[in-house]
Amino acid sequence: MGAHVLEANSSGNLTPAVHEAGTVLPGYLLVILSVLMVTLVVVIVAGNALVIMAFIVDKTLRNQSNYFFLNLAISDFLVGAFCIPVYIPYNLTGRWMLGRGLCKVWLVMDYLLCSASVFNIVLISYDRFLSVTRAVKYRAQRNMTRRAVAKMVAVWVLAFLLYGPAIIFWETIVGQSIVPANECFAEFYFTWYFLLSASTFEFFSPFVSVAFFNLSIYLNIHRRNKNRAACVEDDTKTQKHSKTHKDGGGWSVFFVKTRKVSSSEPTAISAVIEDDEALSPSSIEDPNNSQIFMQRKKLSPCRKDSRLFQPSASCVAPGRRTQGSRLSRDKKIAKSLAIIVCIFGICWAPYTLLMIIRAACSGKCVENYWYEMTFWLLWLNSAINPFLYPLCHTSFRRAFSKILCPKRQSVQPQIETQSC
Numbered sequence: 001m002g003a004h005v006l007e008a009n010s011s012g013n014l015t016p017a018v019h020e021a022g023t024v025l026p027g028y029l030l031v032i033l034s035v036l037m038v039t040l041v042v043v044i045v046a047g048n049a050l051v052i053m054a055f056i057v058d059k060t061l062r063n064q065s066n067y068f069f070l071n072l073a074i075s076d077f078l079v080g081a082f083c084i085p086v087y088i089p090y091n092l093t094g095r096w097m098l099g100r101g102l103c104k105v106w107l108v109m110d111y112l113l114c115s116a117s118v119f120n121i122v123l124i125s126y127d128r129f130l131s132v133t134r135a136v137k138y139r140a141q142r143n144m145t146r147r148a149v150a151k152m153v154a155v156w157v158l159a160f161l162l163y164g165p166a167i168i169f170w171e172t173i174v175g176q177s178i179v180p181a182n183e184c185f186a187e188f189y190f191t192w193y194f195l196l197s198a199s200t201f202e203f204f205s206p207f208v209s210v211a212f213f214n215l216s217i218y219l220n221i222h223r224r225n226k227n228r229a230a231c232v233e234d235d236t237k238t239q240k241h242s243k244t245h246k247d248g249g250g251w252s253v254f255f256v257k258t259r260k261v262s263s264s265e266p267t268a269i270s271a272v273i274e275d276d277e278a279l280s281p282s283s284i285e286d287p288n289n290s291q292i293f294m295q296r297k298k299l300s301p302c303r304k305d306s307r308l309f310q311p312s313a314s315c316v317a318p319g320r321r322t323q324g325s326r327l328s329r330d331k332k333i334a335k336s337l338a339i340i341v342c343i344f345g346i347c348w349a350p351y352t353l354l355m356i357i358r359a360a361c362s363g364k365c366v367e368n369y370w371y372e373m374t375f376w377l378l379w380l381n382s383a384i385n386p387f388l389y390p391l392c393h394t395s396f397r398r399a400f401s402k403i404l405c406p407k408r409q410s411v412q413p414q415i416e417t418q419s420c
Contacts, residue, residue: 030092037088040376040383044080047386048073054390054399061399064141064148065127069390071152072120075113076382083110084379091372096184103184107167108160111186115159115202117382121344122206123155124389125213132217162198192359203352210344214337340388347381350374 051073055061086106090096096103131138141147163186170187171177179185188194351374358366390396 034088034092037084037091040380041080041084041088043383044076044084044379047383047391048077048080050400050403051386051390051396052077053403054396057402058395058399061395062145064144065124065131066390066395067145067148067152068120068124068127069396071155072117072124072385072389075116075120076385078109079113079117079379079382082106083113090184095182097182098184100181103179104167106184107186108164111163111167112156112159114378114382115162116156117385118202118206118344118348119155119159121385122209122213123151125210125340129213129216132220162201166194166198190359190362192356195359196356199352199356203348207341207345207348211341214341218334218337343381343384343388347377347384351378 051069055066055070083106086098086102087110098106131142166188167186174187178187178190354366354371354374358371391400
């Protein structure tokens with residue numbers, strides 16, 4: 001969402017490239033600004049286009065969680081392909097020369113795409129939250145693309161309803177327009193109570209939601225690591241106890257849950273390769289999810305709670321790690337999740353707060369260049385998202401390699417894991 005109001009200087013001319021005294025910025029500075037703007041457009045378009053092309057090239061990426069990455073890439077791609085290029089001439093010349101009709105279209109698209117980007121980030125965080133806290137149910141439903149498409153459509157509808165009708169009909173309802181002919185900004189630009197209400201849905205609520213989902217993911221994984229450590233310790237004691245009884249008198253059945261880490265699972269769960277949830281009947285019946293091992297073992301007559309089924313894969317030999325390595329892994333997970341929340345807050349909080357303050361004081365208490373910096377920071381988020389979300393998946397990187405370096409692709413299958 002760009003800055004849609006340009007301050008007037010002392011001579012009455014409208015231009016963003018002015019000093020306080022009203023003098024035009026030097027030509028070299030305008031060149032530098034132009035290069036930076038064009039570079040940002042190239043990064044946004046290239047990064048998000050790569051994500052979109054990955055879905056075309058690699059069909060294995062087409063599952064529920066990755067569709068949300070696609071939705072995010074589409075919204076960010078359009079920000080770089082349409083919103084910023086249209087705004088650059090306006091920013092450099094200080095005059096809107098494309099007419100009132102295209103101004104409305106640009107405003108609707110700008111607000112729509114930025115809001116959709118935010119809602120997609122919330123949807124991705126929620127999807128990660130479900131994949132960790134309800135892993136069994138999530139894996140059973142992750143290939144239901146119809147439900148994923150419904151959520152994607154809901155994001156766009158909600159994003160449009162937040163600002164679209166106000167941009168289109170505000171002038172009709174109020175009865176007059178406050179936008180000069182050579183400028184382009186929303187009619188509600190100085191209506192602070194509307195902006196405060198809209199910002200609650202566009203930033204404050206999404207920020208709290210993203211922080212909650214990612215914090216819950218970390219706490220869940222940390223709890224499971226502690227449970228696994230206790231389980232492994234108990235299993236070690238059981239094995240030592242069984243070695244003292246070499247003569248067998250009974251058969252014990254062990255169900256060992258095996259799991260192939262799928263590229264479709266979100267990044268947060270990748271740090272926990274083996275789940276510690278109890279085996280459900282459906283997972284036991286599925287030959288792909290479990291293997292049966294029979295071991296002759298003497299059952300102690302004094303042991304009343306001899307168990308037939310071992311409840312967790314985490315109690316078996318694979319995945320044993322020291323407490324130090326688990327703590328190190330938890331720190332890495334917390335760090336990556338904190339980065340997601342912090343970048344979202346850093347990119348959106350300044351713009352949102354200055355927008356409300358500026359509207360409350362009718363633009364007199366916030367200098368224009370500060371406002372310009374905040375919304376360019378907001379657009380910068382569309383350039384960061386491809387690197388923060390899809391590009392940190394091994395499955396996506398493999399698809400990108402197919403696009404960029406097809407000759408270097410290995411024929412051998414690789415274990416699909418996620419690195420961040």
